[in-house]
Amino acid sequence: MIDTILITGATLPGGSQSDILVAGGVIRELGSIAAPAGSRRIDAAGLVALPGLVDLHTHLREPGFEQSETVLTGSQAAAAGGFTSIFAMANTLPVADTAGVVEQVLSLGQQAGYATVRPIGAVTRGLLGEQLSEIGAMAHSRAAVRVFSDDGKCVHDSLLMRRALEYVSSFDGVIAQHAQDPRLTEAAQMNEGSLSSELGLKGWPAVAEESIIARDVLLAEHVGARLHICHLSTAGSVEVIRWAKARGIRVTAEATPHHLLLTEDLVRSYDARYKVNPPLRRDEDVLALRAAIADGTIDIIATDHAPHPSESKECEWDSAAFGMVGLESALSVVQTALVDTNLVGWNDVARLLSATPAAIGGLIGAGAIRAGAAADITLHDPSTSSVFDVTDLAGKSVNSPYLGRQLSGSVRYTLHNGYLTLDDGLVVPAEVVAASARAGSQMEMGE
Numbered sequence: 001m002i003d004t005i006l007i008t009g010a011t012l013p014g015g016s017q018s019d020i021l022v023a024g025g026v027i028r029e030l031g032s033i034a035a036p037a038g039s040r041r042i043d044a045a046g047l048v049a050l051p052g053l054v055d056l057h058t059h060l061r062e063p064g065f066e067q068s069e070t071v072l073t074g075s076q077a078a079a080a081g082g083f084t085s086i087f088a089m090a091n092t093l094p095v096a097d098t099a100g101v102v103e104q105v106l107s108l109g110q111q112a113g114y115a116t117v118r119p120i121g122a123v124t125r126g127l128l129g130e131q132l133s134e135i136g137a138m139a140h141s142r143a144a145v146r147v148f149s150d151d152g153k154c155v156h157d158s159l160l161m162r163r164a165l166e167y168v169s170s171f172d173g174v175i176a177q178h179a180q181d182p183r184l185t186e187a188a189q190m191n192e193g194s195l196s197s198e199l200g201l202k203g204w205p206a207v208a209e210e211s212i213i214a215r216d217v218l219l220a221e222h223v224g225a226r227l228h229i230c231h232l233s234t235a236g237s238v239e240v241i242r243w244a245k246a247r248g249i250r251v252t253a254e255a256t257p258h259h260l261l262l263t264e265d266l267v268r269s270y271d272a273r274y275k276v277n278p279p280l281r282r283d284e285d286v287l288a289l290r291a292a293i294a295d296g297t298i299d300i301i302a303t304d305h306a307p308h309p310s311e312s313k314e315c316e317w318d319s320a321a322f323g324m325v326g327l328e329s330a331l332s333v334v335q336t337a338l339v340d341t342n343l344v345g346w347n348d349v350a351r352l353l354s355a356t357p358a359a360i361g362g363l364i365g366a367g368a369i370r371a372g373a374a375a376d377i378t379l380h381d382p383s384t385s386s387v388f389d390v391t392d393l394a395g396k397s398v399n400s401p402y403l404g405r406q407l408s409g410s411v412r413y414t415l416h417n418g419y420l421t422l423d424d425g426l427v428v429p430a431e432v433v434a435a436s437a438r439a440g441s442q443m444e445m446g447e
């Protein structure tokens with residue numbers, strides 16, 4: 001196992017060039033560095049070095065839906081996409097609503113070793129929206145849960161939402177809301193508008209998202225708690241968040257890569273790869289989300305990686321599952337939608353996909369390339385342009401909306417705690433990564 005890695009000639013997010021020396025799991029030094037004896041050298045000329053990406057919104061599907069994804073395969077998808085930390089959503093079977101389940105997911109993540117896996121706890125028992133889950137027990141468990149969400153479902157009951165906000169504010173936790181009024185979206189299949197009428201599909205109106213966000217920012221203000229809004233998809237949602245932030249309300253918001261690039265027109269194909277919650281919206285919405293990223297109204301980009309087996313996608317639109325995989329393609333989509341269009345620079349990408357999601361999720365020490373920090377580093381080649389292909393997917397499911405689409409850039413190397421999880425574009429084998437992870441944790445324990 002190579003313990004010392006010298007990355008040479010990388011471009012840091014701010015634009016300057018530097019070598020980066022990694023040893024013993026941490027970044028030792030930045031600058032112009034001579035190669036230590038026995039070190040591995042990675043030539044990063046032309047590559048952008050980003051702090052390891054952090055995804056606040058990943059569905060890993062284990063326990064319960066292992067035919068779609070497992071903690072191991074989802075972590076491999078993360079490594080392929082340049083992610084070194086992922087927050088695992090609670091809509092598993094059993095639901096992650098007890099200390100036992102979140103500790104299980106934490107352990108599976110540690111064994112796999114590809115990324116820091118931080119479980120998200122359910123807000124309500126069984127995601128049923130009736131009683132609060134064991135929030136305190138999950139927060140004080142070995143998994144130290146800080147983010148709670150019923151994602152997939154909206155916490156619709158106002159009193160439960162209020163109680164949940166009150167509860168998590170006692171330990172600076174955060175509720176991540178999937179904003180979808182259930183009554184306004186019964187049997188909904190796509191964005192509501194002229195296209196849904198034309199296609200004869202039941203509509204999912206923007207107001208179903210916006211009204212929940214409006215209610216919840218007011219509840220967060222009333223309680224003085226922190227609130228996070230998942231996958232913003234409409235121009236109106238941006239306006240509500242902008243208003244709330246101007247008022248000093250402690251709200252953060254995320255957008256997914258797909259809502260920054262794709263529009264509802266794709267639904268014309270009736271290809272269920274484009275079926276997602278919230279649905280793909282109009283051009284105006286995509287432009288409003290991009291502008292909100294550029295002006296800071298939207299704080300982070302999160303993938304909402306939602307793997308589904310082929311049988312749930314290769315079927316009629318109405319019966320297909322909602323969701324798309326997104327870890328492997330996220331950085332290329334962000335480059336295509338935001339960097340190539342000059343809306344943001346790599347410094348902003350580092351903030352949107354690493355530093356701020358780490359801060360929201362309470363991940364200490366992540367989000368920066370600096371001496372002394374854990375060596376979580378992503379090396380990205382922005383100069384490429386290629387057709388996204390099924391071989392670019394490293395997880396178990398292939399429900400990507402980007403297959404066959406031209407995207408910019410590609411992730412070349414991912415380092416997690418100082419060892420490679422992606423090496424020259426190839427996911428490092430599971431046994432090698434697991435052994436590196438074990439060696440690292442023994443070192444931490446001083447053995």
Ligand SMILES: NC(=O)N[C@@H](CC(=O)O)C(=O)O
Pocket residue numbers: 059091151152153178275276277278304306307322323324
């Ligand atoms: N985004 C989706 O369309 N689906 C997600 C649930 C969710 O994020 O709401 C899933 O778990 O499949």
Ligand SMILES: [Zn+2]
Pocket residue numbers: 151152153178230231277278
């Ligand atoms: Zn959701």
Ligand SMILES: [Zn+2]
Pocket residue numbers: 057059089151152304306
């Ligand atoms: Zn989700």
